[in-house]
Amino acid sequence: MDVAKSKTVTPKHSLKRKITAMVVCASVLGGVFHFTSSSSSTSLQQNSLIVATVQRGDLAIQVDGYGVLRSNQQKLLTAQSSATVSEILLRPGAVVTPDSVILRMQDPDLKQLIETARMALEEQEANLRRQKLANQRERLSEKATQAQLESEYQSLVLRRQAQQVLRDQGVIPAIDVQTAELEEQQLGARTELQRQRITQLAQLHQEDIEISQQQVNQARSNLARLEQRAQQLEVTAGISGTIQRLAVELGQSVSAGQELAQVGSNSDLQALIRVPQSKAEQIKVGQPATIDTRRERVPAAVTRITPQVQDGTIEVELSFTEGVPESARPELSVEAEILTNQLSNALYVERPANKQAHSATELYIIDGDQAVATTVRFGEDAGRHLQILQGAQENQRVILSDMTQHSEHKAITLL
Numbered sequence: 001m002d003v004a005k006s007k008t009v010t011p012k013h014s015l016k017r018k019i020t021a022m023v024v025c026a027s028v029l030g031g032v033f034h035f036t037s038s039s040s041s042t043s044l045q046q047n048s049l050i051v052a053t054v055q056r057g058d059l060a061i062q063v064d065g066y067g068v069l070r071s072n073q074q075k076l077l078t079a080q081s082s083a084t085v086s087e088i089l090l091r092p093g094a095v096v097t098p099d100s101v102i103l104r105m106q107d108p109d110l111k112q113l114i115e116t117a118r119m120a121l122e123e124q125e126a127n128l129r130r131q132k133l134a135n136q137r138e139r140l141s142e143k144a145t146q147a148q149l150e151s152e153y154q155s156l157v158l159r160r161q162a163q164q165v166l167r168d169q170g171v172i173p174a175i176d177v178q179t180a181e182l183e184e185q186q187l188g189a190r191t192e193l194q195r196q197r198i199t200q201l202a203q204l205h206q207e208d209i210e211i212s213q214q215q216v217n218q219a220r221s222n223l224a225r226l227e228q229r230a231q232q233l234e235v236t237a238g239i240s241g242t243i244q245r246l247a248v249e250l251g252q253s254v255s256a257g258q259e260l261a262q263v264g265s266n267s268d269l270q271a272l273i274r275v276p277q278s279k280a281e282q283i284k285v286g287q288p289a290t291i292d293t294r295r296e297r298v299p300a301a302v303t304r305i306t307p308q309v310q311d312g313t314i315e316v317e318l319s320f321t322e323g324v325p326e327s328a329r330p331e332l333s334v335e336a337e338i339l340t341n342q343l344s345n346a347l348y349v350e351r352p353a354n355k356q357a358h359s360a361t362e363l364y365i366i367d368g369d370q371a372v373a374t375t376v377r378f379g380e381d382a383g384r385h386l387q388i389l390q391g392a393q394e395n396q397r398v399i400l401s402d403m404t405q406h407s408e409h410k411a412i413t414l415l
Contacts, residue, residue: 042406043413044371050400051366052350054392059348061341062383063282065275065316069293069332071264075239079254080232083107092246095266096237102246102261105233105254114226121219128212135205142198149191156184241265242330264330271300271318273336279381280305280314282340289318289338295327302338337383346379347388353402357381364399364412365392371399371412 083105090102160180166172237243245262248254271291275283289300304317318336320328355361357378364371376391376398392398406412 042409043415046414051397052400054349054396056347056394059343059346059382061380063275063279063338064383065273066335067273069269070272071330072268072270073265075263077260079258081229081256085248085252092243094243097240100237103235117223117226121223124216124219128216131212146194153187153191160184237263244330269324269328273316274313277309277312292335293327298325348385351386352400366397369414373410
């Protein structure tokens with residue numbers, strides 16, 4: 001019969017087992033601690049973060065935008081005829097007066113056209129003078145005929161009167177008197193017809209002169225139009241202001257109606273600001289605004305809101321309420337703030353990175369050397385600030401930096 005032998009455990013083996021068990025437990029606990037701590041907390045240098053303090057007070061709700069200054073009075077300069085740019089004297093940005101010459105053009109064919117038109121005018125003027133002289137000569141001839149007829153008529157009247165006396169005395173027969181009266185009537189009729197002829201001739205001459213004068217006027221107008229085209233080859237600004245755009249280059253050929261340049265006045269500038277379409281419903285005509293020209297901030301007001309949407313933005317026109325500032329000039333890039341509402345005794349903070357108005361999101365609030373993720377609900381958008389409706393208190397310090405990469409940590413240790 002076999003007898004089972006018990007295995008004897010020495011003290012040395014027992015100690016090794018205890019040590020091994022302790023190492024395993026320590027490793028497991030370390031792993032658990034490391035996993036727990038890495039998922040709930042981390043550390044950051046505080047000076048690498050942007051921090052702001054929650055404030056309470058009056059909060060101006062405003063819409064920010066950007067744009068340029070444009071003149072309300074603009075003049076577009078176009079070519080009046082085909083020509084070639086021969087000289088450019090001023091370029092965009094130059095301050096001009098109405099008589100400032102921006103560029104000169106040339107058109108060789110125009111000189112020949114002007115000379116031909118001048119000769120045509122001289123010919124029509126000569127025809128008019130010739131017509132006047134011919135009419136005057138014809139009138140004189142007809143008036144001479146009238147004078148002769150009137151003289152003969154007066155002679156017949158005198159003779160008939162003498163014959164009546166002689167007839168009454170019985171010296172001559174009555175037939176002679178009747179013959180004289182008939183001749184007198186016929187000559188009187190001829191004289192009256194001549195008067196009417198002269199009257200009608202004067203009217204006819206007047207019509208002839210007016211027709212000739214119209215031909216002269218047409219020739220003169222044609223010459224003036226060509227001379228004006230020649231003058232327009234020297235392109236002037238037309239108004240006081242600044243050259244905003246030059247659309248041609250030296251030596252370029254242009255056609256009638258083609259744009260040459262654009263000039264804008266400096267005295268009635270307005271700001272054309274682009275704002276997000278999502279904020280368009282907040283903006284109303286008449287709302288106060290501030291225009292930032294980079295050198296000064298100037299008060300303004302909303303005067304027009306365009307309904308067209310372009311690249312997710314709309315255009316708002318702002319007019320200066322206290323005059324155009326000295327730093328303003330056409331096409332100057334500006335920023336603007338439009339005041340749409342005013343909140344009293346509001347809780348607010350500077351806008352954290354990637355946070356939007358009317359949303360609830362986690363924000364890290366600093367408590368001692370810890371930053372704890374807290375759900376904060378935002379209200380109105382005030383440009384650089386956001387209204388806080390819930391989740392933070394006055395004077396609390398919050399982290400504004402983008403904390404997306406640390407979002408898995410509920411608490412962060414600040415070093």
